[in-house]
Amino acid sequence: QFPFGRRLPCDIYWHGVSFHDNDIFSGQVNKFPGMTEMVRKITLSRAVRTMQDLFPLEYNFYPRSWILPEEFPLFVDEVRMMKDSDPSWKPTFIVKPDGGCQGDGIYLIKDPSDIRLTGSIQSRPAVVQEYICKPLLVDKLKFDIRLYVLLKSLEPLEIYIAKDGLSRFCTEPYQEPTLKNLHQVFMHLTNYSLNIHSGNFIHSDNVNTGSKRTFSSILCRLSSRGADVKKLWSDIISLVIKTIIALTPELKVYYQSDIPAGKPGPTCFQILGFDILLMKNLKPMLLEVNANPSMRIEHEQELSPGVFENVPSPVDEEVKVAVIRDTLRLVDPQKKKR
Numbered sequence: 622q623f624p625f626g627r628r629l630p631c632d633i634y635w636h637g638v639s640f641h642d643n644d645i646f647s648g649q650v651n652k653f654p655g656m657t658e659m660v661r662k663i664t665l666s667r668a669v670r671t672m673q674d675l676f677p678l679e680y681n682f683y684p685r686s687w688i689l690p691e692e693f694p695l696f697v698d699e700v701r702m703m704k705d706s707d708p709s710w711k712p713t714f715i716v717k718p719d720g721g722c723q724g725d726g727i728y729l730i731k732d733p734s735d736i737r738l739t740g741s742i743q744s745r746p747a748v749v750q751e752y753i754c755k756p757l758l759v760d761k762l763k764f765d766i767r768l769y770v771l772l773k774s775l776e777p778l779e780i781y782i783a784k785d786g787l788s789r790f791c792t793e794p795y796q797e798p799t800l801k802n803l804h805q806v807f808m809h810l811t812n813y814s815l816n817i818h819s820g821n822f823i824h825s826d827n828v829n830t831g832s833k834r835t836f837s838s839i840l841c842r843l844s845s846r847g848a849d850v851k852k853l854w855s856d857i858i859s860l861v862i863k864t865i866i867a868l869t870p871e872l873k874v875y876y877q878s879d880i881p882a883g884k885p886g887p888t889c890f891q892i893l894g895f896d897i898l899l900m901k902n903l904k905p906m907l908l909e910v911n912a913n914p915s916m917r918i919e920h921e922q923e924l925s926p927g928v929f930e931n932v933p934s935p936v937d938e939e940v941k942v943a944v945i946r947d948t949l950r951l952v953d954p955q956k957k958k959r
């Protein structure tokens with residue numbers, strides 16, 4: 622740890638949150654300049670939408686989204702038009718504050734008029750998105766997938782996707798959204814940080830059961846039910862690649878501004894956390910990208926009321942140790958020199 626920097630150059634610099642040090646002249650840094658900004662909810666939505674306008678069929682893995690408050694009138698108009706053309710369409714929307722994480726400030730609505738357009742939305746912009754009402758369920762529960770992706774280089778574009786990830790489960794059986802259950806976060810939101818507070822959360826000591834499991838255990842289950850797991854993987858890979866392609870033009874601008882070509886500087890790589898939801902028909906949908914995914918391999922356990930201890934989490938260990946190990950192998954400075 623070098624809280625005040627270091628004079629001698631390093632092979633690899635591992636920054637905690639984002640790229641922040643302009644005094645690095647060689648080696649590799651584990652963050653790209655501008656990545657944190659690019660994956661914020663609003664910026665990501667904008668970048669994907671630009672591509673949706675150009676290639677609507679290729680970019681149909683991201684729910685229809687509007688940016689608040691500026692696109693509120695557009696949101697109202699488009700929803701009205703869609704309802705007029707299909708009166709049987711009974712949508713639900715999810716409102717997510719920009720820059721929020723861990724489910725913070727998220728709520729579901731049935732109609733644009735339900736948006737809390739008070740002073741707070743002006744000061745806290747958000748994305749409102751079509752809610753995916755028919756997710757794939759396992760054990761009657763909604764879950765999402767966290768996949769780890771290594772962006773090893775922007776030019777040439779080099780992307781590696783970890784073969785295993787995490788599946789994070791809700792803790793209340795899923796029902797399609799109704800006015801009655803819209804507020805039930807344990808049914809609709811898969812965030813670990815929320816569901817951990819449910820009495821139903823199961824910390825499991827293996828990777829196939831409980832509220833957090835490996836993605837590979839889900840794939841095994843799906844494959845035994847006869848699902849086309851190969852096609853699912855190829856859809857996921859193409860979702861990841863297309864998302865990164867949508868981000869690259871602006872990432873290159875950030876890169877050139879912080880590390881101009883011709884000047885001595887480091888190269889960058891970054892582990893990204895992709896949050897993906899599978900629809901009932903197995904189509905993967907992108908929820909969000911995390912620039913600083915948690916690499917914790919422990920969780921807190923309450924030993925007695927109010928007394929907590931960190932204990933190992935086998936499922937996090939199984940997935941995350943492999944991600945870090947393979948990342949270090951891929952960026953190995955010795956290999957680079959050879």
Ligand code: ADP
Nearest residue numbers: 684721722723724725751752753810811812909
């Ligand atoms: P945060 O950064 O706060 O975790 P997310 O965009 O990941 O925000 O959303 C939180 C959770 O809400 C997701 O993990 C998922 O369970 C649910 N969710 C988000 N967007 C949608 C959507 N469009 N349709 C259905 N569920 C969604």
